[in-house]
Amino acid sequence: MTATTPPPISPKQMNILRAVTAMAWADGVLEANEIAIMTAKLSEAFADTAAARDSLAEKIRSYFNQQIPLEEILPKLPDSSDRRFILKLGYMVIAASA
Numbered sequence: 001m002t003a004t005t006p007p008p009i010s011p012k013q014m015n016i017l018r019a020v021t022a023m024a025w026a027d028g029v030l031e032a033n034e035i036a037i038m039t040a041k042l043s044e045a046f047a048d049t050a051a052a053r054d055s056l057a058e059k060i061r062s063y064f065n066q067q068i069p070l071e072e073i074l075p076k077l078p079d080s081s082d083r084r085f086i087l088k089l090g091y092m093v094i095a096a097s098a
Contacts, residue, residue, distance in 0.1 A: 004066075007059035013046050015076045016086060017060065022070040023090040024097075033096040035064055041089050 006014065020042065024034045043057040077083060 004062055005059075007056060007063055009046050009056070009060075012077070012082070013042075015073055016045075016082055017042055017063065018066060018068050019070060019073045019077060019086045020089050020093070021064050021066055022068055022073060023086070024064070024093045025067050026070075027097065029097075030064060031097050034093045035061060037092050037096050038064065038089065041092065045085065 007017070009017065020038055024030055024038060039057045039061045042060050043053040046060075047053040047056045074083070077086070
């Protein structure tokens with residue numbers, strides 16, 4: 001197994017990325033349309049410019065192979081606005097895989 005270099009984001013953003021990834025992996029399969037939605041929405045949320053979003057999107061995409069349990073990550077995100085963002089993105093991912 002090859003180690004993946006973490007994307008250049010804050011620890012809080014990394015926890016959001018991990019939480020959304022955990023939700024996407026809940027069914028045991030990570031589909032291309034789930035990856036596309038997560039990549040687009042997370043890079044939009046984490047980067048200020050289009051160029052930065054494109055660069056970050058590539059780095060985020062390569063990090064989706066992590067399978068960390070959601071129960072491990074949620075305690076690290078006590079802010080309700082972060083949890084709402086994760087939930088909203090989780091619904092989008094679920095809809096994409098349906």
